[in-house]
Each structure stands twice: as C-alpha cells, then as structure tokens.
Amino acid sequence: MRGTFLALSLVASLALTGCGGPEELQSPVTSSQIRGNISPTLDSTATTDEQDVNTIARSIDMDIRMFRDDFMRFFMLDRTSRLHGTPVY
Numbered sequence: 001m002r003g004t005f006l007a008l009s010l011v012a013s014l015a016l017t018g019c020g021g022p023e024e025l026q027s028p029v030t031s032s033q034i035r036g037n038i039s040p041t042l043d044s045t046a047t048t049d050e051q052d053v054n055t056i057a058r059s060i061d062m063d064i065r066m067f068r069d070d071f072m073r074f075f076m077l078d079r080t081s082r083l084h085g086t087p088v089y
Contacts, residue, residue, distance in 0.1 A: 043049045072078040 041048045043052060047055070069078070
C-alpha cells in the first residue's frame with residue numbers, strides 16, 4: 001500500500017511538472033498568429049506557391065512540345081516524303 005501510494009505520487013508529480021517543458025521546446029507560434037492566417041502555405045484555395053509554379057512550368061513545357069509537333073506537321077517534317085520512290089543514284 002505504501003509503495004503504491006509512493007508510485008502514484010511520483011507519477012502525479014512528474015505529470016504536473018512536465019507540462020511546461022523547457023523553453024527551447026516550446027513553439028514560437030502563438031494562437032493569435034494562427035488565427036491571423038490559418039493556411040500560410042496556401043496561396044489559392046488548394047495549392048501552395050510551389051505547386052502553382054510547377055503547374056506553370058508543366059504548361060509551358062507542354063506548349064513548347066506541342067508547338068514543335070505542330071511546326072513539324074505544318075512543314076511535313078514529321079515523316080518521310082512519298083513524292084519519289086527509291087532514290088536514283
């Protein structure tokens with residue numbers, strides 16, 4: 001009985017003193033800062049700035065490749081010519 005009481009009092013004292021923790025482990029962010037900007041990494045409703053930049057880069061890359069394909073088709077450079085048969089030497 002005496003050991004149980006000692007163990008419970010030790011656990012209770014550790015639980016009460018462990019709530020604060022050292023200052024270097026406490027968060028520098030306050031609740032008012034969180035309420036001021038709940039989603040600081042989101043620039044639009046669902047994407048971050050980095051995701052927006054990646055989307056723009058993918059779009060530009062796709063546009064350039066489609067332009068090259070269109071250029072090749074317009075000038076008929078995407079396949080061999082069928083105007084002549086076998087080459088004559």
